[in-house]
Amino acid sequence: xxxxxxxxxxxxxxxxxxxxxxxxxxxxxxxxxxxxxxxxxxxxxxxxxxxxxxxxxxxxxxxxxxxxxxxxxxxxxxxxxxxxxxxxxxxxxxxxxxxxxxxxxxxxxxxxxxxxxxxxxxxxxxxxxxxxxxxxxxxxxxxxxxxxxxxxxxxxxxxxxxxxxxxxxxxxxxxxxxxxxxxxxxxxxxxxxxxxxxxxxxxxxxxxxxxxxxxxxxxxxxxxx
Numbered sequence: 241x242x243x244x245x246x247x248x249x250x251x252x253x254x255x256x257x258x259x260x261x262x263x264x265x266x267x268x269x270x271x272x273x274x275x276x277x278x279x280x281x282x283x284x285x286x287x288x289x290x291x292x293x294x295x296x297x298x299x300x301x302x303x304x305x306x307x308x309x310x311x312x313x314x315x316x317x318x319x320x321x322x323x324x325x326x327x328x329x330x331x332x333x334x335x336x337x338x339x340x341x342x343x344x345x346x347x348x349x350x351x352x353x354x355x356x357x358x359x360x361x362x363x364x365x366x367x368x369x370x371x372x373x374x375x376x377x378x379x380x381x382x383x384x385x386x387x388x389x390x391x392x393x394x395x396x397x398x399x400x401x402x403x404x405x406x407x408x409x410x411x412x413x414x415x416x417x418x419x420x421x422x423x424x425x426x427x428x429x430x431x432x433x434x435x436x437x438x439x440x441x442x443x444x445x446x447x448x449x450x451x452x453x454x455x456x457x458x459x460x461x462x463x464x465x
Contacts, residue, residue, distance in 0.1 A: 242460055243410040245344055246400050246429070247337075247378075249355040249362055251416035251436030254333050254369060257282065258437075260291070263322035267314060273306065286438055289356045289390040289419055291315050323364035333369045334434065336454030341370075341377060347459045352380035354400040354413070354424070356390045359383040380404050392419045397427035414454070418442040432457055 250256045261282045268275045275298065277285065285294040292315045299305030306314060344351055353362060353374070362381055366374040374381055380403040387395035401408060408428030415421050416436040421444055424431045430448040444450050451457055 241410065242349065242412060243406055244350040244352055244404050244412075245340070246352045246354050246397065246411050246413045246424075248413070248415045248417075248420045249353060249357050249365060251439060252334070252414050252420070252434065253337055254331055254365060255437055256331065256365060257286065259325050259331060260322060263318050263325055264291075264295075267318040267321050271314060271317065273314070275305070283438055286417075287419070289392070290384055291318060291358075293390070319358055319360050322361060326364045326368040329368070331365065331368050334436075334453055336457065338370070340454055340457070340459065343459055347461070349459070350380075350404060350406075351378045352382070352400045352404055352411075353378050354382045354396045356384035356396065356419075358385050391417075392422035392426065394423050394426035397424050397429060401427065401429075412448075415447075418444060421447055 247253055250260065261277055261279070265276050277298075285298060288294045288297045292311055295306070295311045295314065296308065299311070341351065355362060359381065362383060363374050366372065366377055370377060380400050382396045382400040382403065384390050384396060387399050389395040397413065401411060404411065411429055413424035413429040413431045415424055415431050415433050417439045421431050421433055425446050431446070432449045432451060433444045433447040434451050434453050435442065435444070449457070
């Protein structure tokens, strides 16, 4: 029986990737790093999960750039800039998400997050979209920096399930990317995919459903109802 819903964040809760890309580019410019990621660049780099990992991949492809220590500092600056961009407005949850978050508790469903992004990014997005602290909405928040392997490794979903105290069969994952789908499936979860602006052309073989957005997904009847 379904007991919990586990959400990815970027691209699933909201279309955040353009805000991330802007935050990266503004950080590079402010720090004198001669990088500027176009939409095509970012689409390619999104195949690498994790912001620090994307910067390292870009550096390694160029054969020159900041060392790992500087990349960690740049990522912290980028995270702060991303939070400021969200706080300034202009971001919204994808269609259907707010309704599910509001109605799930009455249906006996617990809410969790399993994301590659960092915890500050989760906090910034949830507060910007819902005006509430993330922990007030989600019982469990498993973030990328808390586990050894990022998606498509199953680590973050396994962490979320462990904190929920549930087997994979009792939860359902919501994702927007192939890496996310592979991660959730490797953890034993069924997955509903709502492709986002940067993932629409990816292969979602293995998903339980592929929907335009979560207005097309229906909560199960309340437990005992």
